[in-house]
Amino acid sequence: MILGWKVALLNILRNGRRSLITLAAVVFGCTSLIVFGGFVQSMYDGMRESMIRSQLGHIQIYAAGYNQYGKAEPEKYQIPSAKLEQISNVIEKQTQALVVAPRLNFNGLLSDGKQSIAIMGIGVDAEKEVLLSSAIHIVQGEDLFPEDAAAAHLGEGLFNALNAEVGDHLTLLASTQDGAINAVDIQIAGVVTTGVKALDDRLLRVNLPLAQELLYTTDVTRLVVLLEETEMTDMAAEDLGKAFRDQNLNLELKSWWDLAGYYHQVVGLFNGVFGFITVIVLVIVALSISNTMLMAVMERTREIGTIRAMGGTPTQVVGLILLESVFLGIIGSLLGLLAGILAAKGITYAEWMMPRPPGSTQDYPIRVFVVSEILMKTFTLGFLISLISSIYPAVKASRIPVVNALRFT
Amino acid sequence: MLVELSGISKRYKMGDVWVDALKDVSLSLAKGEFLAVKGPSGSGKSTLLNILSALDQCDSGTVHVGGINIGRLGEHQRSKFRNRHIGIVFQSFNLIPVLSALENVMYPLTLRGVKEAKPRALQALRDVGLDQQANQRPTQLSGGQMQRVAIARAIVTQPDIVLADEPTANLDSKTSEHIMTLIQKLNKEQGVTFVISTHDDYVTGLASRVITILDGELVKDSQTNISPLDRHNRVDITELEVKV
Numbered sequence: 103m104i105l106g107w108k109v110a111l112l113n114i115l116r117n118g119r120r121s122l123i124t125l126a127a128v129v130f131g132c133t134s135l136i137v138f139g140g141f142v143q144s145m146y147d148g149m150r151e152s153m154i155r156s157q158l159g160h161i162q163i164y165a166a167g168y169n170q171y172g173k174a175e176p177e178k179y180q181i182p183s184a185k186l187e188q189i190s191n192v193i194e195k196q197t198q199a200l201v202v203a204p205r206l207n208f209n210g211l212l213s214d215g216k217q218s219i220a221i222m223g224i225g226v227d228a229e230k231e232v233l234l235s236s237a238i239h240i241v242q243g244e245d246l247f248p249e250d251a252a253a254a255h256l257g258e259g260l261f262n263a264l265n266a267e268v269g270d271h272l273t274l275l276a277s278t279q280d281g282a283i284n285a286v287d288i289q290i291a292g293v294v295t296t297g298v299k300a301l302d303d304r305l306l307r308v309n310l311p312l313a314q315e316l317l318y319t320t321d322v323t324r325l326v327v328l329l330e331e332t333e334m335t336d337m338a339a340e341d342l343g344k345a346f347r348d349q350n351l352n353l354e355l356k357s358w359w360d361l362a363g364y365y366h367q368v369v370g371l372f373n374g375v376f377g378f379i380t381v382i383v384l385v386i387v388a389l390s391i392s393n394t395m396l397m398a399v400m401e402r403t404r405e406i407g408t409i410r411a412m413g414g415t416p417t418q419v420v421g422l423i424l425l426e427s428v429f430l431g432i433i434g435s436l437l438g439l440l441a442g443i444l445a446a447k448g449i450t451y452a453e454w455m456m457p458r459p460p461g462s463t464q465d466y467p468i469r470v471f472v473v474s475e476i477l478m479k480t481f482t483l484g485f486l487i488s489l490i491s492s493i494y495p496a497v498k499a500s501r502i503p504v505v506n507a508l509r510f511t
Numbered sequence: 512m513l514v515e516l517s518g519i520s521k522r523y524k525m526g527d528v529w530v531d532a533l534k535d536v537s538l539s540l541a542k543g544e545f546l547a548v549k550g551p552s553g554s555g556k557s558t559l560l561n562i563l564s565a566l567d568q569c570d571s572g573t574v575h576v577g578g579i580n581i582g583r584l585g586e587h588q589r590s591k592f593r594n595r596h597i598g599i600v601f602q603s604f605n606l607i608p609v610l611s612a613l614e615n616v617m618y619p620l621t622l623r624g625v626k627e628a629k630p631r632a633l634q635a636l637r638d639v640g641l642d643q644q645a646n647q648r649p650t651q652l653s654g655g656q657m658q659r660v661a662i663a664r665a666i667v668t669q670p671d672i673v674l675a676d677e678p679t680a681n682l683d684s685k686t687s688e689h690i691m692t693l694i695q696k697l698n699k700e701q702g703v704t705f706v707i708s709t710h711d712d713y714v715t716g717l718a719s720r721v722i723t724i725l726d727g728e729l730v731k732d733s734q735t736n737i738s739p740l741d742r743h744n745r746v747d748i749t750e751l752e753v754k755v
Contacts, residue, residue: 106621108610411605413591415586415622416587
């Protein structure tokens, strides 16, 4: 059968221009899939890490029942300060956590004396949040420092709505855990953006002691854990859950995966778009290959007749033509992978900027990841589509009556 | 008998007209014969060879080659039959251009999965005097050399019968002589059975037997020296004499 392989391979070189057109179609398809897939993957990755490092952390730990009932009665589902050290010890023992940071969430009103705006407040441990919220960018002003008791960060949208200046003093009102109204003075230390406009329009970050003073509590709403790598999340969550149960700590936890509803919606949407584009690309490639293979078969009708006359069966003729496609598919897919990788690296290196997406506050540079899974899928698809789109020409060639094939000029 | 054709008929439709390519042709052929099929263009020579080589099927009648009724074979079986029992030499050589002379000759054997294809192909090339050109591509060979390769390819499988459809039509007279001398040699020395269609008198002069086909009918057979039509006529005359 080595001779059959040789015939198939040499036939590819026989009409170089046509083979190049076929190869170009496969290379184009593979490159498109690698670049678009890598771009989408970089978007997923960027969005995921941005959410993790600005809001969610990798794992969040709450008092048991918080996620079910906490919105109605938050004061009943807080983590007591007395337990924080024990919980932190368990987390540090069970996971390779970079940071375990407490947060106290509250809703309130921020007033400059002329107007009051509803805010979504978070009391944070300023030192730990530097690492945990590294994706929150300071647009104006400076970081939060623990020693600046009244310092606050305002989301960019909130800051603009108040028409304030960095250093201005404002009044923050909220309900204490007992239901009383309390107020504290804050000073704008900086203006921040999370990249999510809806959040930036309402975000207020203050030092945890100030938030606890405002709500008249020593408890916290949650502990946010940042791991070394996002891939560690599932295992860490499993270990932590088991350790909490073993130590009778009445807690519940959620991973970023559970909390990132927006992320899942975007991923779902883009997966659908990617799937649709993949189908379109594959159809274009398949039509191109099928067309060139039909031309190749037509030109070699007489040769196919000769092979049949020598005793080649219809199956052997189909096999010969499919073998050519297999070679074209392998060569085209390998070249496609190379072209795709080069294109991905080139686009990333060029650092072209994409306009900000809906709901976002920042432009972002185009990054195209080279993902081994996408490369493997692309190679397989390139190879398979070459093979599948040659089935019709191959079967057609095998069905030409031998006498007609031999007469073909 | 190696070949037995009995009452073969074949019709083609050309446009809206039906053409009788062969009409009730019967023929027997013994092993080792060198049969020339003579007749003008369109007389049915090629159709006869196509049916004999299982490339085409007849509308009526039976064809036995080596005891096999090839009319009953399916498409796949007919391919296998051709590979094992028939060698074909084409007017235009029909060599595969991407393969060397040796590989062209090996091809029918590899279709069958023969492992010693190379030594057998080399021997076949030696038989036709082309072993020195074994590694040359068809484009590097002359017309006569290409036809020799085609003959080597036809005999390499040691078929029961080699069919050649006007094998010298595309060659000059000198080269034609060389090719026909080679065919005659293979026939005499190796006992290869040849059926050659031609309208070249030189070719028919070398054949051990010549049949003539005209308008799809076998009108003359040199073996019996009496045409089937003559035989019909004689019967008619006898009948007439009896009546008189």
